[in-house]
Amino acid sequence: MTVNLLDFDLEGLAAFCETLGEKRFRATQLFRWIHQRGATDFDQMTDLAKSLRGKLQTAARIQGLSVITQQESADGTIKWLFDVGGGNAVESVFIPEDDRATLCISSQAGCAVGCRFCSTGHQGFSRNLTTGEIVAQLWFAEHFLRRHLDTSERVISNVVMMGMGEPLQNYSALVPALRTMLDDHAYGLSRRRVTVSTSGVVPMMDRLGEDCPVALAVSLHAPNDALRDNLVPLNRKYPLAELLDACNRYLAHAPRDFITFEYCMLDGVNDQPEHARQLVELVRTHGISCKFNLIPFNPFPASGLLRSPQPRVLAFAKTLSEAGLVTTVRKTRGDDIDAACGQ
Ligand code: SAH
Ligand code: SF4
Numbered sequence: 001m002t003v004n005l006l007d008f009d010l011e012g013l014a015a016f017c018e019t020l021g022e023k024r025f026r027a028t029q030l031f032r033w034i035h036q037r038g039a040t041d042f043d044q045m046t047d048l049a050k051s052l053r054g055k056l057q058t059a060a061r062i063q064g065l066s067v068i069t070q071q072e073s074a075d076g077t078i079k080w081l082f083d084v085g086g087g088n089a090v091e092s093v094f095i096p097e098d099d100r101a102t103l104c105i106s107s108q109a110g111c112a113v114g115c116r117f118c119s120t121g122h123q124g125f126s127r128n129l130t131t132g133e134i135v136a137q138l139w140f141a142e143h144f145l146r147r148h149l150d151t152s153e154r155v156i157s158n159v160v161m162m163g164m165g166e167p168l169q170n171y172s173a174l175v176p177a178l179r180t181m182l183d184d185h186a187y188g189l190s191r192r193r194v195t196v197s198t199s200g201v202v203p204m205m206d207r208l209g210e211d212c213p214v215a216l217a218v219s220l221h222a223p224n225d226a227l228r229d230n231l232v233p234l235n236r237k238y239p240l241a242e243l244l245d246a247c248n249r250y251l252a253h254a255p256r257d258f259i260t261f262e263y264c265m266l267d268g269v270n271d272q273p274e275h276a277r278q279l280v281e282l283v284r285t286h287g288i289s290c291k292f293n294l295i296p297f298n299p300f301p302a303s304g305l306l307r308s309p310q311p312r313v314l315a316f317a318k319t320l321s322e323a324g325l326v327t328t329v330r331k332t333r334g335d336d337i338d339a340a341c342g343q
Pocket of ligand 1: 117118119161162163164165166167197198199217218219262263264295296297298299300
């Protein structure tokens with residue numbers, strides 16, 4: 001069995017090159033071919049010695065994911081469904097905006113956290129993606145988009161780990177994938193433009209701060225433990241006080257000086273005026289530097305939940321803003337292709 005080179009960050013690739021009796025610096029050349037030029041075939045790598053290409057052909061492969069479907073929205077959003085084998089599929093979504101272009105990536109097939117408002121959570125957990133499967137989403141999308149948009153410039157400027165799965169429950173595959181996104185010899189993304197979104201896996205937030213600090217988004221969704229226990233079952237293990245302490249510790253390492261709190265607005269559940277007031281109180285008590293991103297809920301039948309009406313979302317945002325908390329309401333993108341969050 002050959003090894004998939006998409007599974008390696010540069011350090012891992014260098015170690016692999018050493019096992020082939022090659023100098024570590026060859027790994028940099030190889031890494032650039034794969035990630036910067038989108039090479040799929042060792043024969044393309046004309047500046048590598050023939051002997052090395054021969055060794056690679058026997059020992060290695062560059063294996064992406066196969067696309068099941070690709071849908072393009074009227075607003076330029078593109079959603080891909082990738083086959084990850086065993087009847088499982090994961091999704092990536094490309095979201096172009098005026099000042100940036102974001103790719104939303106999956107970290108697991110399914111998810112074990114089981115949040116009530118999330119269709120991935122309702123599916124249950126199938127398996128962790130490998131580093132190669134996480135990176136392959138970016139590798140494919142970036143090189144597809146360069147051809148699609150007929151450019152040799154980098155297209156994707158931001159990555160958010162907000163697709164399917166809980167990235168911090170797939171930590172060992174996540175970290176080399178993040179390192180590849182950040183590496184100047186690969187995608188060269190800024191740490192501030194790579195965001196891990198978590199439902200609050202406290203110990204892994206601490207490790208991420210040490211191992212690979214990137215921007216952090218925390219899915220809050222409730223201002224008190226009773227409600228959060230019900231919406232995000234992981235809260236029973238890591239309740240709000242612990243979660244917010246972990247956010248403060250993370251800020252000591254983070255490339256940004258705030259945490260983004262995501263809050264999915266559910267009609268009659270977590271969108272009342274008193275919830276907004278409790279939220280203000282909660283973040284004040286913990287003295288945490290944060291911004292809020294209110295997400296209009298994307299309903300699906302099995303959830304039994306509804307989207308908050310827009311005036312209620314705006315009133316909620318107003319309460320937070322007036323208390324001095326920077327608050328945005330997420331625009332829904334790609335609605336026509338079901339590419340919005342949680343779909
Ligand atoms: N597991 C991680 C990252 C993936 S979910 C997390 O929970 O943070 C990414 C974001 O989409 C989370 O904030 C999640 O709460 C939100 N989300 C999930 N289902 C949704 C839905 N049906 N409508 C709107 N947002 C949803
Ligand atoms: Fe998992 Fe995130 Fe969905 Fe919760 S919201 S079930 S953590 S993917």
